[in-house]
Amino acid sequence: MTEKTVNLPIYLDYQATTPLDERVLKAMMPFLTEKFGNPHSVEHRFGWEAEAAVDVARKQVADLIGADEKEVIFTSGATESNNMAIKGIAFANYPQKNHVITVKSEHECVLASARSMEKMGFVVSYLDIDKDGLINLDQLEAMMTDKTILVSVMAVNNEIGVIQELKAIGRICHKHGVIFHTDAAQAVGKIPLDVREMHIDVMSISGHKIYGPKGVGALYLKKGTGIIPLFDGGGQEMGLRSGTLSPALCVGLGSACAISQMDMDKDFKHISTLSAALLSKIREGLNSAFLNGSEDMRYPGNLNLTFRGVKSDLLIADLKDVAISTGSACSSAKHKPSYVLAALGLDKSEIEASVRIGIGRMTTEDDINYTADYIIKTVQNLL
Ligand SMILES: Cc1ncc(COP(=O)(O)O)c(C=O)c1O
Structure with missing residues (x-):
């Protein structure tokens, strides 16, 4: 060569x-130029047009993971989604419960969120990984107590590419009434994921890991899961994540998800x-x-x-x-x-x-x- x-x-x-992906860029372009409306402007067609595009994008994200579009919240990326999932769900269950379980090989944004929860008085347990990079399901089950709120285990590891046994983890969580969150930034669009079949309650998604734009991501939150918003303001995203959405970025993420599903x-x-x-x-x-x-x-x-x-x-x-x-x-x-x-x-x-x-x-x-x-x-x- x-x-x-x-x-x-x-x-x-x-x-x-x-x-x-150039197909993603093509889908985004009109929303960076002539279609500039605010998707939260409900009184005129500029807003409606932007809102309609965001709705399509939300459905594209949901379809890729087997979720309902009402369960998809747009964020700025997986860092925000992970912070929101871990802190927001833990806060919503406090003080009745105070325990979170995660893994030593998680992404820094999950571990840093866990550490800041510890400073606030929560108890965090860290699972080991074996020589293959996998967690031990018996160790996971043994760590659970009646105070456990959430288990956060990433789907595909960003450093070593190992895929955890999501379905089995989800099953154990649900057996104990514990919420299962997975950071799927490196997995979504690359391996088949179905939130219902895999018993996943909360999932973090990032646009720029799947040939989409940087600065956008999503959080899948199963209907009925209690969460305290981290951003307060105009009440966008069903009151869970205030701030004006960027239609161009949402369309980019949606289109990246649709292409990943197709390809x-x-x-x-x-x-x-x-x-x-x-x-x-x-x-x-x-x-x-x-x-x-x-x-x-x-x-x-x-x-x-x-x-x-x-x-x-x-x-x-x-x-x-x-x-x-x-x-x-x-x-x-x-x-x-x-x-x-x-x-x-x-x-x-x-x-x-x-x-x-x-x-x-x-x-x-x-x-x-x-x-x-x-x-x-x-x-x-x-x-
Ligand atoms: C597994 C994992 N989680 C979270 C993130 C952070 O994602 P973002 O850049 O969208 O905030 C990354 C990116 O490096 C990642 O690989």
Whole structure:
């Protein structure tokens, strides 16, 4: 593979963000230009037109996850949705109940929300993960008490791509009358999710992980779930999240969801093929490389690999034409070693030798062949 046959630089950081699908941009454009109405203006057609577009988008989000459109609240992204789910539901159940359960490998915004709940007097239990990255369902059940309000377990891990057993978790939660929240930012639109079938009560969604725009997301909240709003104001979003909605962003998220639903099988096959090819080439070329997290219970578009004996920051710096990362965009900004890999049982030198490679809808076979050769050569030079 020569530089001439691939478009450089190659983007392989699809968990940090995804490119905007051009079909999504096309759907959004009118709402950034001539269709500028406020969707909450009820007295004229500019408002009605914007409101109608937001309603369509809400239905597109709901359809992708098997929800009712009245159960979808637009937010600014998964960070806000996670804060809203954890804090809002915990506050609504306090003081009768005061206990929340989550996992050591959750996204920083879930863990930071949990820590701030602890400062406010709530009790939080943190589940371990095993060497595959999965939680233990018996440990989960044993942690539940009559004070437990909520369990928050992410669907697909952003650093290692492992898929948790959502349906079984949901079943245990409901057996004990506990609300089940899942941060599905990395799962929605990529693997089939059905909130009813999987016993999910609350789900966080992000636009920019599914080829939609940044700055928009959603919270699925099962009808009847008590929640205290974090934003007070004009009472938009059924009084649960005040603030004027951006029709362009809502349309972008809705359209990204509809496209992901339509293309899910195609995307999954494409990404699985490329992922398997990259993994087998790297394993053939570098016998010290290993994959982090379960090989079976995973979303194939996320390969977290350890190259023993190599410092990942040097590797990433040397791979000038290929954009990969050490893990979560937030943690990498802080240059902290990955707590997810630590929870998986990796030691410090293994954590420092690990990189995340994200494959997505726009990745090509040439990108993968070029990257595999480039990584093998660069790692060999660094050893
Ligand atoms: C699993 C997970 N949760 C939450 C977030 C935060 O999403 P957003 O950027 O939409 O706030 C991310 C993004 O990095 C993520 O990967």
